[in-house]
Amino acid sequence: MLTDRQLQVLKVIVDDFVETAQPVGSRNIAKKEEITFSPATIRNDMADLEELGYLSKTHSSSGRVPSEKGYRYYVDNIMSPLKLSSREVNQIQHSFSERMMELERVMQNSAHILSELTKYTTLVLGPQVYETKLKQLQIVPINQQSAIAILITDTGHVEHRSFAIPADLEQSDLEKTVNILNERLSGVPIIYLDHLIKSEVKYLLQKYTNDFEKSYQLLNQALFTEQPTNLYVSGKTNILSQPEFADVDKIRSLFNIMESEEKMAPILKSEDEGMHIYIGHENKIEAMNDCTLITATYSLGENQVGTIALLGPTRMDYAKAVSILDMWSGQMTNTLKKWFNEQ
Amino acid sequence: MLTDRQLQVLKVIVDDFVETAQPVGSRNIAKKEEITFSPATIRNDMADLEELGYLSKTHSSSGRVPSEKGYRYYVDNIMSPLKLSSREVNQIQHSFSERMMELERVMQNSAHILSELTKYTTLVLGPQVYETKLKQLQIVPINQQSAIAILITDTGHVEHRSFAIPADLEQSDLEKTVNILNERLSGVPIIYLDHLIKSEVKYLLQKYTNDFEKSYQLLNQALFTEQPTNLYVSGKTNILSQPEFADVDKIRSLFNIMESEEKMAPILKSEDEGMHIYIGHENKIEAMNDCTLITATYSLGENQVGTIALLGPTRMDYAKAVSILDMWSGQMTNTLKKWFNEQ
DNA sequence: AATTAGCACTCGAAGATATTGAGTGCTAAC
DNA sequence: GTTAGCACTCAATATCTTCGAGTGCTAATT
Structure with a gap:
């Protein structure tokens, strides 16, 4: 168990290092207002903290740097929520302004604003579509050879x-197909579309259209070719300003991950709701081993959960990041509730 | 005027430097198969070429490096078109495969493949919509408060x-509005929509709907709020592999530009059709002063012109880049012609 | 007259060596 | 338990040396 003084020393070291990115020495700690004891005393505490694994040195005669365990302790036991400035609050609220009626825009906008506010990279993963229902299906012919299928969901997607x-x-078969589809599929959760088409709609098509095989094939082609983009990343370049990313190779491997939805999505999806903080090697991906990822979930409806995340160096302003994500989550939940209850 | 030998020396230097990124010395040049004279002779030619501004040294006793003027001369007078490998040809053709019926997808796909092939960054700017005509307008209500307007153009956008x-x-006014719009606006070039609405449709609305003001306001809101994304960038991280971009600050400023459509669009739009090569300081943007940008136009229909571009270091494989862009342009034009004639 | 061999010279890159100063750990005094 | 004092450590920085790839110039060769 840490003494009060050790706790205080650890806090000062984390705060100072987060700000300056330089190892923190005992003399500098002693200079702080809130510190009332001498460098020598602090050195003793630091030696203890290092032995316990909360601090480390970059070399034998350098100041101390928080270890991942140290950050973890700070996050779990020391840091206190930060009061956001009114500017920050305003900006976050702005990303939910009324004119944003589409989830996509809200997500894009939020990502942008959070990365501006935090100077870290923001990733927003759209909600999984388990419960989203098909509102309407339209097929618009463009010319003899091609047409466009438009799916509209009840969330406005x-x-x-x-x-x-x-x-x-x-032509008549095409029209019939669309009619049948709209009749049978409206209100059906997207996730069941495939199943329903295979079971029920198939027979209807067979019954009412002349060339069933063609209609069916067309249907599959139109509805199930590709997963839509669901990941919004903003402020990737912010990472470039962090001194820990002076190495181009590091940047490259990190960028490669962030640009790939397949790689990023499983990292962001978490089993349970709420906020998660992954510090350094707690991230399973090697390229992220000197990053911290903070994820928070938001939900719309019952079973639809999306994730928002901040990615920065382990030397992150945890209190601020958490507070901002917290603020955003609250706003998002409110917005979506209002939105859902209204329709 | 350059002698044949000087020309040959310049060519070897550019080719070698493009490959190795190292200053080229006279001894190395003399070792090349096609070179039949001694290092001393080459040194004399190099001194002349330097005096003429086609070469420079990184320091007084280093090998030579092509200057921007040297690259310019190489591009204008020396380089010969490269025959692409069948793999390259295949890949490019693949990006125009039949299943890609949408311009957006073709552009995205092309950007991806060209950046893979060249290892440079590819930027595709979608065509301006001067001539694109509105095919159909649909309004789908989502709930009491919101609806989605869907515009479909004759290009399938x-x-x-x-x-x-x-x-x-x-409700009845909404329906009437949509009907009026579809009736009057189908086939109208997008660019005239605004004008036509202000002149003609306005009166129709006034005549047939009860609450003209509301309908009109809604219309404006739905159709003219925001410019759609029109810039597709792929392979940004390729730049990170180039030795000339070891400096994080350079990377950052370059990335900032590429991420902003407003900044990038005017650079890509060129006055006249065909290919343009901007070497180093020929680029007006400072961050691009050690880059080369090669732009090529493609057109669909009469007046619609889009741009595709490759961005890399000035030390670029010009012959390859030009050949690939050329190949792509040809394919794109073919595809679009076929596409347009069919409808 | 053009080309080439020969040679002194230049300068960056890489390694070795000295200097500085911020920081530590330990011991003894308070 | 806390602190002053002091010897010690080591990264960062600067200075010097060595090495070699490369040049420019001059004189010899073709």
């Missing part, structure tokens, strides 16, 4: 895909 | 925007 119309498909 | 429905707008 619009998805469109163009596809080739089989050459020998009759 | 789909644009959607959600907007708030004024609280006191009657």
Whole structure:
């Protein structure tokens, strides 16, 4: 168990190092207002803290630097929530302004604003579509060979895909197909679409259209070709300003991960709701071993959960990051509740 | 005027430097198969070429490096088109495969593949919409407060925007508005929409709907709020592998530009069609002063011109870059012609 | 007259050596 | 338990040396 003084020393070291990115020496600690004891005393405490694994040195005669364990302790036991400035609060609220009626825009905007406020990289993963329901399906022919399928969900999400119309498909069959689909599929959760089409709609099509095979094939092509983008990243370049990322190789491997939705999505998805902090090697991906990732979930409806995350160096302003994510979560939940109850 | 031998020396220096990124010395040049004279002779030529401004040294006893003027001369007078490997040809053709019916996808895909092939950054600027015509306008209500407007153009481009429905707008007015719009605006070039609405449609709305003011306001809100994204960038991280971008500050300023459509679009748009090569300080933006930008236009229809560009260090494999862009342009033009004639 | 061999010279890169100063750990005094 | 004092450590920085790839110039060769 740490003494009060040790705790205080650890806090000062983390705070100072987060700010300056330089190892913190005993003399500098002693200079702080809140510190009332001498450098020698502090040195003793630091030696203890180092033995316990909360601090480390960059070399034998350097000042101390928080270890990952030290950050962990700071996050779990020391840091206190920060009061955000009114400017920060305003900006966050602004990203939920009324004119933003689309989830996509809200996410994009939030990512942008949070990365501005924190100077870290913000990642927003859209909600999984477990419960999203199909509102309407439309097919708009463009020319003889191609048409566009437009899916609209009850959350206001619009998805469109163009596809080739089989050459020998009759116009009437196309129309019938669309009618059947709209009739049978409206209100159905997206996730069941595939199943429902395979079971029920298939027979309807077979019954009412002349060229079932073509219609069915077309349908599959139009609806199930590709996963839509669901990851919004903003402020990637902020990472470049951090002194720990002076190495171009590091930057490259990190950027490669962030640009790939497949790699990033599983990292962001967490089993349970709420906030999670992954410090350094707590991140399973090697390229992120000197980063901290803070994730927070937001939910719309019952089972739809999305994630927002901040990515920065382990030397992160944890209190600020957490407070800002917290603020955002609250606003987001409010907005979505209002939004959902209204419709 | 350069002698044949000087020309040959310049060519070897550019080719070698592009490959190795190291200053080229006379001994190394003499070792090349195609070179039949001694280092001393080459040194004399190099001294002349330097005096003429085509070469420079990194320090007084280093080998030579092409200057921007040297690259310019190489591009204008020396380099010969490269025959692409069948792998490269295949990959480019693949990005135009039949299933890609949407311009957006083609652009995204092309950007990706070209950056893979060249290891430079690829930027694709979508065509300006001067001539694109509105095919269909649909308005899909999501709930009491909001709806989504979907614009489909004759090029298969789909644009959607959600907007708030004024609280006191009657349902019937909304429907009437949409009907009027579809009737009057189909086939109209997007660029004239605004004008046509202000002149003609305005009166129709006034005549047939109860709450003209609301309908009109809604219309403006739905159609003219924001410019759609039109810039696709791929392979930004490729730049990180180039030795000339070891400096993080350089990277940052370059990334900042590439991430901003407002900054990038005017650079990419060129007055006239065809290929343009901007070497080093020929780029007006300071951050790009040690880059080369090669732009090529592609066109669909009569007046619609888009741009594709490769961005790399001035030490670029010009022959390859030009050949690949050339290949792509040809394919793109073909594809679009076929596409347009069919509809 | 053009080309080439020969040679002194230049200068960056890489390694070795000295200097400085911020910081530590330990011991003894308070 | 706390602190002053002091010897010690080591990264950062500067200075010097060595090495070699490269040059420019001059004189010899073709």
